[in-house]
Amino acid sequence: MDKDRFLTLFLKHERELAGIARAALPDWNAVDDVIQEASLVMWRKIDQLQADDEFIPWARMILRFEVLKYRRSCSRDRLLLDDDLVSLIAVESKDDPAEFVQQQRSAVRECLKRFSPDHQRLLLAPYTRDDAVKEIAEAAGKTANSLYKRLGRLRSKLHDCVRLQVGAAT
Incomplete structure (x- = not known):
């Protein structure tokens, strides 16, 4: 996929991805951080993406891993949802x-x-x-x-x- 098409798709779905991240993270600052990290990972892995209709599942998977990585780094904060609930939200929030x-x-x-x-x-x-x-x-x-x-x-x-x-x- 070319970079222009990726940017178009990312910008089109950025709010949806932020909503998914917000369901699992404590505040919007954390969402911004995770979306930024996820977008960098997506940019580096842009060659994996072949078609437009693959973007959302692919982006969700990358976002999920970035959310889990962020949560591990904040694991002592008891205000975070547990990982099972985060997975449930990721699966059921399609x-x-x-x-x-x-x-x-x-x-x-x-x-x-x-x-x-x-x-x-x-x-x-x-x-x-x-x-x-x-x-x-x-x-x-x-x-x-x-x-x-x-x-x-x-x-x-x-x-x-x-x-x-x-x-x-x-």
């Missing part, structure tokens, strides 16, 4: 990534309402501070390990609820 993300957010909000305030607090604790679960355990007179086990069960229930909500919306 039509309209912005709509899919909105459906996910709405489903999470609705499903969280079904949990007691204590369970909501526990579900959200790991995303606030590193030691939040430990503090909750100490305040409740329980071990952190027991709360992490409960957290795992609650996350599983939340995951099931979100899948049902998103499935019902499609």
Whole structure:
């Protein structure tokens, strides 16, 4: 593929790629960084691209690897989605990534309402501070390990609820 055609395709689909990246990254600055890195990789691998209709799957694959690379570099940040959810978003966001993300957010909000305030607090604790679960355990007179086990069960229930909500919306 020639460079002019690549640039045309990239510019045409840049917003779509940014939407996909935003679904997996914490903010727009990270999206900009990842899109820039992905575009450099694409530019270097331009010879792999043969036809216009191959651009989106090819670009998504490169973008996915760049997102994962960025996430590994920020792995200590607990506000990032886990890699399984990022993969799920990448697979299921084929039509309209912005709509899919909105459906996910709405489903999470609705499903969280079904949990007691204590369970909501526990579900959200790991995303606030590193030691939040430990503090909750100490305040409740329980071990952190027991709360992490409960957290795992609650996350599983939340995951099931979100899948049902998103499935019902499609």
